[in-house]
Amino acid sequence: MSGWSLSTSSILRKIELTAEESRSSPRDASNTVDSAERSARISHLEQKCFNLQEELTELLRSKASTAEELSRKKDLVSELDDKIRLLQIESDEKNMKLENYQNGAENSEYAIRELKRNHQVLLDEHAALQLAYSQLEKTCENLRTENGHLTKELLRAREQIAEYANAEAIAAAKLRDLQRKIDAENLIRDATKGVLPDAKMAYTARSSPPIKKINQFEANNGEVFEVKFSPDGSHLATAGEDKCVNIYNVRNPASRIESPVLTLKGANAAITSVSFSKNGRHILGSSNDQAARVWDLSSGKITQSLTGHQGPVTTARYLTQTSAVTGSQDRTVRVWDLTKTSCIKTLWPGSKCIDVCNGSIDGSLIMSAHYNKQIHVTDIRAPKDEKQVISLSGRPTSIAVPEDFSLSLLALTRNNDLAVIDLRQMTVRISLTDFENDFRVTADYSRCSLSPCGGLALATGQDGRISCWDVNTGRLLEGANAESAGNLISCDWSSRLVATGSKSKTVVLWSD
Template identity: 35%
Template sequence: MCEVKRRLVVVEEEFLGLQARVEEVREGNFALKREYDALLKRHHEMDETFRQEKVRGTELLEDMIQRKRLAAVNMNSKNEKRVRAREVTLQRELETAAKKKVNIDVGFVSGLSTKTTSQKGESAEKPEKCHGRLFRSASATSPRILDSIKELFEKKRRGNSVCSPEEDIYAPVGICLAARVPSKALHVLDAHELGINAVRFSSSSNLLATGGTDRVIKLWDVSAGMLHHRVSLDGSNEGITSIEFDPTGTRILAASYDKSALFWRVDDSAPKFTLTGHSRKVTAAKFKFSLRQVVTGSADRSVKIWDLHRAACIQTIEVLSYCSDVVCSEYFIISGHYDRKIRFWDSRAASCMQEVPLQGKVTSLDLCSDHRQLLSCSRDECLQVVDLRMSNSRRVFRADGFKCGCDSTKAIFSPDGNYLVAGSADGAVYIWNVNSGNLETCLPGMHRYGTFDTPVLSTPPSTRSPGRFLGSTLSVWIKAVVQCCGVISEEDVQAS
């Protein structure tokens, strides 16, 4: 009996142990079930999120395709309008030429006929000569027809050339005798939908070009200190980094973030051609002295020379550093770089003639109107002027409060070369006197943004007659809005 009781106690203990284990397993199962349910719920949520994002991605792709399609349709429409306009113009010219009467000198023809009869054998051997004379006589009073034929053969000879021989020569431009220091902004306007990266006046100061992140270059007529929109130049796939007018003011060259430079005529909104070949953004594009060539600098550490007649690169200069800006003279190219050096290149041999070291990254370069002085702006918060006749002679310009806000800050000479102008990170415009080396004035609060991405300050090389006191300054600040103004107009000067 005792043995049975002892075994019963043992069995009861085992039973209790098994019950405890069953409870533990049950609790473990409950915990796993709760975790499973949580994971399943999270899976459903993530699956739903994935589905929504997939739908959103499809909608964005369709929207992008639709926008591209609309942009293509818009561009095709513009091209068709331009083609139709050219056809109408050509038709009118042909009709005008057809209505023109051609007068032939009868006396000359009679004399020519008599001479031809007396020299029958010679004229039989050389009929082309007589026909040539008759043609010249007939067209002597119709220069338009002759010019049209000449233009046709000239166009065929040039092939894809974008420049006529007349455009390869500098047109005479006026000289600014003196510039006055501005004191106020004459005009403020919202010019672009997005940030503005570049501004430039034409040689006559009556036309202003602005370009920025919205991929568009806008041309503005400057009249009485006011800006009036003339036309928008399309064609760039990304933002504009630099703008340059040729000396005649009829052609525009622009650099772009899309690794190319573009060429327009001011009377045509579509680019005449696009220069491609750089592997990174093009930071600067400038006309060379002859106008038949242009120079581009890029973040891909190269400087390229392009032939406008062929719209092709004819020379590539490999550099060891990011090129931030370039300027061109008659026989050499000057480039500024992030390795704190300014390099002088012989454009005929593509060799570096000289290097000028600075204390900071070079953000911009500018040549004085007489091409005797070079201005550089760098990240060490100073401007330097190098005398190109004595390249080791340098003057440094600083000011309390002036800060070079970014790697593309611009500084320029005034039209007469007596002042330096630069924009600061605090939103002010600083003006130095080149002759004295002192800060002439600081124009605070000219712009609503003290910190900005790309400040651009540009001064037009104004065309002025003797006896007038002229100069104008345009400052543009960049971050979605242009605040700008040509600070001196002709009316302002005459009133003074």
């Protein structure tokens, strides 16, 4: 702008000088200068002044245009400054992001290095484990070989045990024959003296099937899940749906039986099984209330409660005088020390337990029937609870063993047959059926029984039917019916009687 001001001032100065020059032109008296020359000079000066004015006007016009352009340039500069500031902010943000990316890249590189280091460690561990696996595989192979030798030795030991058991069974049979003779002699002697035999006399083992119904009475209020004779055969215990165990005197089985001599209470649900102790002074009962109980028969009170199962206890049996075993729908079998009222071992068969029984004199061999059509034979003395598994064609409802623990086992199944199992081979030796009389198992918890001598098998069915077989030959023997008793679900065999229980609270006593 200062340049434009100087140009304008210069032009104005020239105009003023031209005008002054025009006014100061000499006007002498002689008028020697030609008027034409003066007019030309004035005209020249006026023209010069006009040109300067035109130049001034043009300069002013240019000044205004330049001012507008300058204003626009200033606005443009302001806009560019704003853009520069925005670009600077964006540049700062991108620099920050770049710094973050660089930090992330450094962290990623560190993580990659750590992963590579860990991967190397895992490779080293894998190599070490591979070496250990190779060593264990060799050890396992050696153990398999040793197991094969031990299995052969175990089979030889079992054969020897079987021979000892056979010899023991023969001796027991001879002893029973001798006892039978002694009892007969005592009976004759007492008859000649006019004295009746004592009720606690040991009864002889049965050798013929029960075909004669000698008594019938109502026991529990509801289903009679199990009937069980006392060791001397003088009393009968019934387990019922009414949460009670009733004890009946059956010394004179043909006489009228109206009421129990003792009723055991205390359970909170149905009693599913009963078992007398070896000395006949206590009763063990299982219940659907997830517990088993021991009653003292002299007082009728509960002395022990065995709790720990998480489902209904389907069965409970004495192993010895001081130990017992229980089975439950919670898929466990528990062994109990009755001196401490505590569970000392739990077996996990993997299926609901239906029935258990003792398979040896010392109570170390447990046999259990399960819902998955299997029977487990477990030696609880073994550190790892070694067991043998026997598969059946149908789901078992109960199992039974002879009183002398000979190497056989009886299992009643839902296929309406009795499986006789050889415990030496752990296989079903023979299947007992009664198609002739349309024998049908009543329930999933129907019981079977063996005669005291172990030679006869008994099962109860629908419509009051009882069927009897010869265990050795598999021959169906003469059976009987008690249609008025309804569908039978339980049975037990003493030395002189058979008792059956029904779904309709009825108990029937049978004889040969």
